[in-house]
Amino acid sequence: MKLLLVRAGRGRFGVAADAVIQILDPAIDPDLKVAVEQGEVVHRGRRFPIEDLREETGRPSVAAPVYVLLEKDGRCAAVGVDCAESIRDVDDGAVAPLPGFIFALPRRVQALVEVEGDAVLLLDMAAIL
């Protein structure tokens, strides 16, 4: 599977690349409007609920986020990250599912995957979208 690798707070995450529509920076993209109070971004008239990964990694980021817009099966979300790094092709056999009993809150990640010698958390698309 192809993964978009992103950094958010202290973490490095993989996002299923087939669900990624666009990566947008509100500072330079005039078509992206961020409505923090409503918990959504609006891009060309379409609303995307915000899921800010940076708030879930235990280290608040000071810089404004970049948004990864996701869509799958008619559902969508805007994931706030510090930066998008690269796209990597990962063997399905390299994906190690996380045990459910470690979670105290609704899970946002589903597996650990080794990418170029580094362990990366794989986002749970079913939970985020």
Place this chain on the structure above:
Amino acid sequence: MSRPRATALLKFRIAGTEVALPLGVVREVIERPRVVPVPGSHPHVAGVALARGLALPVYDLGRFERLWVVPPTTGDESAASLIVCAWGEVLIGLLGREVDLIEAGTIPEDSGEAVDQSGADVPFRSGYARRVAPGGRDRVMILEAARLFASMGIPDPRVREAGEEDGEKDPAGR
């Protein structure tokens, strides 16, 4: 009457306190791998580590408040070793340091003359550890794996029922 059994113990240190586990619970001891913090996990979960293709949950007992009479101010983030335990069908890792194997000879399996339940000088809450003097040596505190792991939310068919009766299904206490 308690039933004696021969056992060996793995001694290690958590949050400055020396403890032990029966060697039968321990699968292996490895150098601490890279531990990836997991958003939304319990506070006592340090993260997960890739080990032989598995996502191994790694626990920091220094951050498991229910274990301690007075919880330590810091966890064991810098611990050098990972004690990999097999519990039912589940593998888990415990952060620890100063790991050593001790021959215990025979110790009582249940409460008995050689066992002191947690007292005023014991840092753990009642039921989480017992003290023994293996082979007449200095006393060591053995963690009660069944109680400890059930409280941490780790599933095991043998202890799940007891954990539910004790209201320990949710280690977050909610």
